[in-house]
Amino acid sequence: MKIFYSKKYRAESHYGGNMKEMMQGNSxxxxxxxxxxxxxxxxxxxxxSSEILQEIASNYPEIYAEWSxxxxxxxxVASGAAIAGARAMASMKHVGLNVASDPFMTLAYTGIKGxxxxxxxxxxxxxxxxxxxxxxxxxxxxxAPMLEPADAQECKDFIKIAFEIxxxxxxxxxxxxxxRVAHTDSPVxxxxxxxxxxxxxxxxxxxxxxxxxxINVRVRRKIVEERMKKLEAYADTFKYNTMExxxxxxxxxxxxxxxxxxxxxxxxxxxxxxxxxWPLPKKTIANFYKKVKKVIVVEELDPFLETEIKALGxxxxxxxxLIPNMYELSPEIVEKSLKGKAYKPPKVRVKQDDLPKRxxxxxxxxxxxxxFYALKKLGAFVFGDIGCxxxxxxxxxxxxxxxICMGASIGGAxxxxxxxxxxxxxxxxxxxxxxxxxxxxxxxxxxxVYNKGNSTTIILDNRITGMTGHQDHPGTGFTVRMExxxxxxxxxxxxxxxxxxxxxxxxxxxQQTMEVVKEEMEKDEPSLIICENSPCIMLRRAKPMxxxxxxxxxxxxxxxxxxxxxxxxxxxxxxxxxxxGMSVDGHKRKGTVFINKDMCVGCEVCAQICKFEAxxxxxx
Amino acid sequence: MKxxxxxxxxxxxxxxxxxxxxVQEDGKxxxxxxxxxxxxxxxxxxxxxxxxxxKAGYDIKKSEVHGMAQRGGDVTxxxxxxxxxxxxxxxxxxxxxxxxxxxxxxxxxxxxxKPTGKILINKQEIYPPAVNLGMAQYPGGVEEIFKxxxxxxxxxxxxxxxxxxxxxxxAANVVLIGAFSNFFPEVKEEQWIEAIKGLLAPKLxxxxxxxxxxxxxxx
Ligand SMILES: Cc1ncc(C[n+]2csc(CCOP(=O)(O)OP(=O)(O)O)c2C)c(N)n1
Numbered sequence: 001m002k003i004f005y006s007k008k009y010r011a012e013s014h015y016g017g018n019m020k021e022m023m024q025g026n027s028x029x030x031x032x033x034x035x036x037x038x039x040x041x042x043x044x045x046x047x048x049s050s051e052i053l054q055e056i057a058s059n060y061p062e063i064y065a066e067w068s069x070x071x072x073x074x075x076x077v078a079s080g081a082a083i084a085g086a087r088a089m090a091s092m093k094h095v096g097l098n099v100a101s102d103p104f105m106t107l108a109y110t111g112i113k114g115x116x117x118x119x120x121x122x123x124x125x126x127x128x129x130x131x132x133x134x135x136x137x138x139x140x141x142x143x144a145p146m147l148e149p150a151d152a153q154e155c156k157d158f159i160k161i162a163f164e165i166x167x168x169x170x171x172x173x174x175x176x177x178x179x180r181v182a183h184t185d186s187p188v189x190x191x192x193x194x195x196x197x198x199x200x201x202x203x204x205x206x207x208x209x210x211x212x213x214x215i216n217v218r219v220r221r222k223i224v225e226e227r228m229k230k231l232e233a234y235a236d237t238f239k240y241n242t243m244e245x246x247x248x249x250x251x252x253x254x255x256x257x258x259x260x261x262x263x264x265x266x267x268x269x270x271x272x273x274x275x276x277x278w279p280l281p282k283k284t285i286a287n288f289y290k291k292v293k294k295v296i297v298v299e300e301l302d303p304f305l306e307t308e309i310k311a312l313g314x315x316x317x318x319x320x321x322l323i324p325n326m327y328e329l330s331p332e333i334v335e336k337s338l339k340g341k342a343y344k345p346p347k348v349r350v351k352q353d354d355l356p357k358r359x360x361x362x363x364x365x366x367x368x369x370x371x372f373y374a375l376k377k378l379g380a381f382v383f384g385d386i387g388c389x390x391x392x393x394x395x396x397x398x399x400x401x402x403x404i405c406m407g408a409s410i411g412g413a414x415x416x417x418x419x420x421x422x423x424x425x426x427x428x429x430x431x432x433x434x435x436x437x438x439x440x441x442x443x444x445x446x447x448x449v450y451n452k453g454n455s456t457t458i459i460l461d462n463r464i465t466g467m468t469g470h471q472d473h474p475g476t477g478f479t480v481r482m483e484x485x486x487x488x489x490x491x492x493x494x495x496x497x498x499x500x501x502x503x504x505x506x507x508x509x510x511q512q513t514m515e516v517v518k519e520e521m522e523k524d525e526p527s528l529i530i531c532e533n534s535p536c537i538m539l540r541r542a543k544p545m546x547x548x549x550x551x552x553x554x555x556x557x558x559x560x561x562x563x564x565x566x567x568x569x570x571x572x573x574x575x576x577x578x579x580x581g582m583s584v585d586g587h588k589r590k591g592t593v594f595i596n597k598d599m600c601v602g603c604e605v606c607a608q609i610c611k612f613e614a615x616x617x618x619x620x
Numbered sequence: 621m622k623x624x625x626x627x628x629x630x631x632x633x634x635x636x637x638x639x640x641x642x643v644q645e646d647g648k649x650x651x652x653x654x655x656x657x658x659x660x661x662x663x664x665x666x667x668x669x670x671x672x673x674x675k676a677g678y679d680i681k682k683s684e685v686h687g688m689a690q691r692g693g694d695v696t697x698x699x700x701x702x703x704x705x706x707x708x709x710x711x712x713x714x715x716x717x718x719x720x721x722x723x724x725x726x727x728x729x730x731x732x733x734k735p736t737g738k739i740l741i742n743k744q745e746i747y748p749p750a751v752n753l754g755m756a757q758y759p760g761g762v763e764e765i766f767k768x769x770x771x772x773x774x775x776x777x778x779x780x781x782x783x784x785x786x787x788x789x790x791a792a793n794v795v796l797i798g799a800f801s802n803f804f805p806e807v808k809e810e811q812w813i814e815a816i817k818g819l820l821a822p823k824l825x826x827x828x829x830x831x832x833x834x835x836x837x838x839x
Contacts, residue, residue: 022674022682127685151681151708184683184708185670257708264707331711346713349730349769356724356756358657358748360693396753567753572692575747576754591754598789 028152030055032159040081042074046093048182049121071096082116091119111170115163124328134301139278240275251292365601367534372399385409387433407440435465449498554618562589573599649702656721661793671815683708791831798835
């Protein structure tokens with residue numbers, strides 16, 4: 001739910017003479033971009049970065065904002081704006097930068113004119129991601145500076161400084177956050193917007209700088225190295241590389257949220273907190289080593305700082321020998337790791353392993369559920385993709401059998417069919433969400449046709465980017481600011497790519513869905529199946545419930561035989577109640593099922609599965 | 621805020637050299653943990669808390685995992701306020717107050733609470749998939765388990781019922797905040813109501829203010 005903030009109320013939040021507001025890290029980033037005079041903001045949604053562009057779109061009309069179809073496009077659009085002299089920011093989650101790495105790696109050569117900031121949000125512990133990579137490695141690999149804020153105030157401040165660094169050193173700048181920075185609210189001092197000093201305009205004479213053909217590449221290559229040297233010197237003057245000298249015994253080198261955790265549990269230690277994690281401030285580090293006897297490096301994920309510090313010839317008293325190199329850190333993990341046996345854990349009152357887990361589930365009435373039930377019945381091997389529909393891999397459906405990265409389903413199914421030959425016919429398909437298809441699925445579908453494949457692709461069109469919280473995309477007909485715009489027609493697109501066999505299904509009709517999918521999987525040609533009239537059940541504007549004949553379904557307790565067939569769809573509205581007894585037609589049963597009225601939306605999927613007509617229309 | 625029993629953090633750099641007493645006066649951080657199930661309105665509840673203590677002049681940090689929570693998963697918020705708050709996450713075992721919207725989600729964090737902690741639980745059971753499927757048991761006697769460890773510091777109310785009587789089950793989260801507000805006698809009722817009004821659209825003010833006051837009376 002989007003919470004409505006009254007503007008007036010927010011503006012009244014005075015604090016110690018300054019206008020202070022409580023803000024999430026992501027909102028502070030948006031605010032920082034606005035204050036920095038940013039003109040162009042682009043993004044593709046991804047937890048934990050999605051709120052940045054949403055905030056910009058709803059609060060800062062001075063900034064042009066767009067959902068780009070994917071992160072690569074987002075960075076390219078932002079870079080074009082920067083080359084034209086505007087300050088521009090592209091934001092994305094960690095894996096988004098993999099997609100955008102191609103333009104990023106070369107933009108470090110060309111440099112920019114207006115400031116260019118790429119905001120990348122990591123997800124330690126992979127709360128909602130396909131991997132747990134540490135984006136700091138991109139800074140070293142791409143030879144670009146990287147800043148890492150620890151709280152909302154720093155988010156705002158660092159974005160502003162990132163633009164200054166970008167323009168001063170003629171380089172794209174990476175700003176890295178992670179879940180606990182992006183999604184933590186803390187106080188932020190507000191300031192006014194200042195327009196950027198860089199004039200707008202394109203100059204054809206700049207072509208050698210921006211045209212990376214080999215002779216120009218070699219010129220720029222050298223500039224990149226010279227720039228890194230200058231940035232190293234700058235890092236030693238960077239005011240957010242801060243030193244706090246307390247204990248002379250132990251000093252901690254750390255950054256971002258790792259600093260906050262460590263400071264919380266070991267306030268007595270000395271600290272070198274790096275606001276700029278690449279390049280490293282060599283003199284400052286040398287200085288710190290002079291001030292304290294032993295240095296511990298505390299960082300989440302990879303031993304990025306530790307490796308570099310050791311490469312400079314220093315010893316780390318402790319680092320990744322104690323601090324875990326996977327999952328997220330927390331105050332107790334830092335404390336436990338560094339104290340070892342001396343750490344006294346709090347008393348265990350109830351063993352947590354015994355409690356049932358609560359994994360995320362598709363919503364009651366979700367259009368993905370009946371499709372996966374159909375695929376499961378067909379016994380298909382399903383190349384999956386990334387979105388709410390990835391939840392189809394969980395029990396009891398267990399109908400998604402791969403998930404690699406956005407768009408991988410279509411190429412995966414194509415490759416598998418090429419490997420299996422005619423043995424694969426009738427057994428394999430790819431499922432991909434609408435947003436994911438437009439992000440990275442068009443190219444692979446083109447490949448299937450071009451290379452005479454025979455795989456089947458199902459687009460699960462629920463009219464929105466569901467998983468990340470309802471962002472529009474080129475298929476929805478709306479921009480990020482809700483202006484109506486062209487909506488892609490998947491059938492026309494499929495035709496243009498050369499797919500001959502294109503079918504539409506209404507996934508809530510299980511029988512029809514099974515028939516169509518079976519036919520298409522058996523065909524020795526590329527097939528495209530598009531789910532229609534199947535908007536996300538939470539997408540109010542699409543009136544998702546209107547098509548259902550009844551508001552809820554309920555159990556006819558007399559007829560229910562307790563066969564548990566309806567439990568196989570994993571609907572959160574249906575539960576099992578154990579109680580031995582007998583149905584009216586004399587069948588012994590161990591219990592009956594129960595439908596939660598508050599949750600059921602009347603999608604009728606369970607009623608289609610029940611063989612005994614025990615699931616019947618009800619009233620709210 | 622006058623609390624005496626809390627363990628004291630020593631966060632401020634300069635304060636370390638000062639006498640301990642001074643640090644105690646300054647550096648107290650209060651840890652509130654909220655837990656529930658996606659869709660129960662925990663986010664609004666934690667926003668109200670944060671507004672109140674932010675406006676009262678404290679440093680605050682409020683941290684939550686979004687993402688898949690909309691899909692019926694468990695949702696937690698770490699909320700901390702004090703003179704200067706460092707970590708966005710509460711340390712395991714350091715929770716002063718637990719506000720839980722659901723029995724199982726309360727039990728899941730029982731080990732996080734200080735022995736002196738106070739607990740408010742909403743009387744609701746939401747079955748996770750494994751329980752729906754008959755593959756796991758929903759834990760029974762959650763209230764008793766809490767009382768065994770925390771005695772009179774455990775409170776249970778039925779937020780939905782109170783909200784339903786007011787005409788909208790959706791306001792159960794604000795009912796709970798109303799009840800929870802009793803744990804902070806130093807904060808005036810108006811401060812809570814002001815925060816609620818600030819966070820919600822005007823057409824929702826009446827219902828939610830009533831939900832808050834009913835909840836406040838329920839303890
Ligand atoms: C490269 C990359 N960018 C962004 C994400 C974040 N993300 C996960 S799923 C998803 C989109 C899901 O939308 P859609 O395909 O429409 O499926 P739905 O969730 O609506 O079922 C996004 C953007 C990601 N995992 N990887």
